[in-house]
Amino acid sequence: xxxxxxxxxxxxxxxxxxxxxxxxxxxxxxxxxxxxxxxxxxxxxxxxxxxxxxxxxxxxxxxxxxxxxxxxxxxxxxxxxxxxxxxxxxxxxxxxxxxxxxxxxxxxxxxxx
Amino acid sequence: xxxxxxxxxxxxxxxxxxxxxxxxxxxxxxxxxxxxxxxxxxxxxxxxxxxxxxxxxxxxxxxxxxxxxxxxxxxxxxxxxxxxxxxxxxxxxxxxxxxxxxxxxxxxx
Numbered sequence: 024x025x026x027x028x029x030x031x032x033x034x035x036x037x038x039x040x041x042x043x044x045x046x047x048x049x050x051x052x053x054x055x056x057x058x059x060x061x062x063x064x065x066x067x068x069x070x071x072x073x074x075x076x077x078x079x080x081x082x083x084x085x086x087x088x089x090x091x092x093x094x095x096x097x098x099x100x101x102x103x104x105x106x107x108x109x110x111x112x113x114x115x116x117x118x119x120x121x122x123x124x125x126x127x128x129x130x131x132x133x134x135x136x
Numbered sequence: 137x138x139x140x141x142x143x144x145x146x147x148x149x150x151x152x153x154x155x156x157x158x159x160x161x162x163x164x165x166x167x168x169x170x171x172x173x174x175x176x177x178x179x180x181x182x183x184x185x186x187x188x189x190x191x192x193x194x195x196x197x198x199x200x201x202x203x204x205x206x207x208x209x210x211x212x213x214x215x216x217x218x219x220x221x222x223x224x225x226x227x228x229x230x231x232x233x234x235x236x237x238x239x240x241x242x243x244x245x
Contacts, residue, residue, distance in 0.1 A: 027178075054231075065140075065223050065235030066179065079232055114178060123167070125233065127178035 025049065027128035029115050035134045041103040044131045048096070048117030054078075056125065057090055057100050058114040066114055072098065073120070105135045138162045138234035142224050147242045148214055156209045156239045158224035166231065170198050170209045171223040173238065179223055183209065211241070219243045 028047040036042050048055050053074050058066035069088065070080040075095040083090070087106070092098040102109055112132050116125040139161040148154040160168070167186040171179035185191055185200035185207060197210040211218055221238040228234070 056233075063237065065225070065237050067235070068232060071232065079230065123184050124181045127180070129178050 027115055027117055027126055029113075029128040029131055031131055032129060033132050033134075035136065036105055037136050038107055039104040041101065042105055042133065043099050043101045044113050044115075044133075046098045046100070046115030046128060048098075048115070049126055051119070052117035052126070053095070053120050054118045055092055055098050056116040056118075057098070058116065060112045060114055060130070062111070069100070102133075105133075107135050109133060110135045138226050138228065140224055140226055140234060140236035142222075142236040142239045144237070145240045145242070147244060150214055150216060150243055150245050152214050154211045154214060154241060156211070156222050156224075156241070158207045158209070158236060160205050160207070160224070160226050160236075162205070162226055162228065162234075164228040164230070165202065165226065166229050167227040168198075168200055168207050169225040169227065169233065170196075170207075171225060171235075173221045173223055175220070182222075214243045216243050216245070 030045050055072045057069045060066040069083045070090045071078040072092045075092045090100045112130040114130045115128040118125045142158045169184050170182040172182050173179040183198035190199045195212045200207045221240050223238045224236040225233045
């Protein structure tokens with residue numbers, strides 16, 4: 024089966040610019056996650072969707088980050104405006120509802136200059 | 137919240153055994169996971185423990201003691217391709233995963 028798809032794979036922007044990331048989960052996976060992984064750290068959950076509803080966004084910096092999953096399939100994560108400390112890999116993952124395993128996409132490496 | 141600790145780095149020789157320890161303090165527990173992450177790649181699932189004891193899967197085994205808040209991942213017959221970061225993650229009762237910072241394992245010939 025096809026895995027989790029993400030684009031772009033790399034993005035370089037200047038601080039205060041905006042950026043958007045796209046994720047297409049595994050077909051049939053109701054739960055979608057966005058993680059931020061700063062170099063040398065483990066992934067940190069930003070937001071979790073169940074179908075098109077938000078389950079948990081407690082660690083999402085809502086003043087600059089937003090995410091949506093309008094049709095319960097694809098999702099976009101946006102940062103506006105970006106700060107230097109947003110430089111990280113943004114990982115998308117999906118799972119079958121409350122299933123055991125989360126499947127991760129290849130990630131988008133963001134560099135903010 | 138979750139507090140998850142694991143060593144930063146470990147080095148071992150090809151063919152040897154390495155044990156990566158993970159300790160956690162949680163406000164809710166619904167399973168412990170180990171993921172492997174090669175440099176520049178996404179994490180991939182290795183193992184899952186929700187009950188105390190040892191789970192064996194080929195060259196990899198994972199152990200859990202819920203009363204001690206402790207787990208380890210055992211890698212046997214190390215191969216060069218096992219050089220990677222190993223992430224310990226705890227799932228809470230809302231199915232939210234919290235990850236440790238990862239242990240970088242370097243396998244030397």
